[in-house]
Amino acid sequence: MSIRVLYFAWVRERVGKAEEEIEPPAGVANVGQLMAWLAGKGEQYAYAFDNPKVIRAAIDRTHVRADARIEGAREIAFFPPMTGG
Amino acid sequence: MTTIIRLQREKIDRAAEVAKLVGARKDIGAVVTFTGICRAEENGAPIAALTLEHYPGMAETEIARHVEEACARWPLIGALVIHRHGRILPGEDIVLVATTSTHRQAAFAAAEFLMDYLKTRAPFWKQVEAAGGKTWVEAKAADDTAAERWSPPSPLRDAAK
Numbered sequence A: 001m002s003i004r005v006l007y008f009a010w011v012r013e014r015v016g017k018a019e020e021e022i023e024p025p026a027g028v029a030n031v032g033q034l035m036a037w038l039a040g041k042g043e044q045y046a047y048a049f050d051n052p053k054v055i056r057a058a059i060d061r062t063h064v065r066a067d068a069r070i071e072g073a074r075e076i077a078f079f080p081p082m083t084g085g
Numbered sequence B: 001m002t003t004i005i006r007l008q009r010e011k012i013d014r015a016a017e018v019a020k021l022v023g024a025r026k027d028i029g030a031v032v033t034f035t036g037i038c039r040a041e042e043n044g045a046p047i048a049a050l051t052l053e054h055y056p057g058m059a060e061t062e063i064a065r066h067v068e069e070a071c072a073r074w075p076l077i078g079a080l081v082i083h084r085h086g087r088i089l090p091g092e093d094i095v096l097v098a099t100t101s102t103h104r105q106a107a108f109a110a111a112e113f114l115m116d117y118l119k120t121r122a123p124f125w126k127q128v129e130a131a132g133g134k135t136w137v138e139a140k141a142a143d144d145t146a147a148e149r150w151s152p153p154s155p156l157r158d159a160a161k
Helices: A009-015 A031-039 A043-048 B014-022 B058-073 B104-121 B141-148
Strands: A003-007 A019-022 A056-059 A062-064 A075-079 B002-008 B030-037 B049-054 B076-084 B086-088 B093-101 B124-130 B133-136
Touching (some): A009 A075, A031 A056, A031 A075, A062 B058, B002 B014, B002 B058, B014 B093, B058 B076, B076 B104, B093 B104, B104 B141
Parallel strands (some): B002 B076
Antiparallel strands (some): A003 A019, A056 A062, B049 B086
16 A cells, blocks of 8 residues: 655654655554654654654545544645644 | 635735625625735744745645635625745735625624634644744644634544544
C-alpha cells in the first residue's frame, strides 16, 4: 500500500522534505500509529514527530483525528495547528 | 447565490472584489466585509514580512465547505473569501471575507463565522520574517474558543461514519 505523505510548515522543515511516497507495514492501521512509525524513520522524523499531540492530520484533504484509519488513503498530510486568516 | 472563493499570490483589490459580489442586484440590503491585514509587528517586535504557506487543494475545499455551511445557516445572497499566500508585507491585506444579505444580522454573523473557521480549520500557516530570523506563528487558544462558539463543529471524516 503506497501512500503519498505531505508535510507543511515546521513539520516540513523538520522532516526536511515536502512530500514522499511511503509503504507502512501492515500493523500501522491509524494516523497515530503512522506518526509513531514515521518517528522511527530517522533523526529528523523523530524531531518532527516528537510531540504528536500537537500535530494535525488530513486524509485525502479532510481533517482527521489520530484514531482515523489509514486504510485506502491516497494522500495523508501532517501539519501544525493552522494560523491562517 | 453568488460565491467567490479564491487563493492568490497577488494583492487583493477590496473595492473591486466587493463590487463584483454585489453586482447589479437590488435585493441586497447589507454587505459586511472583513479584511485581515499584515501588521508591522508581532508580539511587540517589528517584522519585515509574513509568508503564508498553504495546502493547495485542501485549502480551497475547506473554505468552500465553510461557505456552504454559512449559506445553510443564514439567508445569504452572496459570500466571498479571498486568501493570499506567499510573501506579504506589513500593510498589505492577507484575507478578505464579504457576505451579502437582505439585512445586516445574517451578513455580520456569517462573516464572523467564516473568519473564525478560517483561523482554525483552513490549512494556512504564517511564518514571520524578522531581524532575528524566521519563526512560525503559534496557533492561539483564543481562536479555537472563537470557532467553538459556532458548534457543533464540522464533522470530522471519522466522526461522520
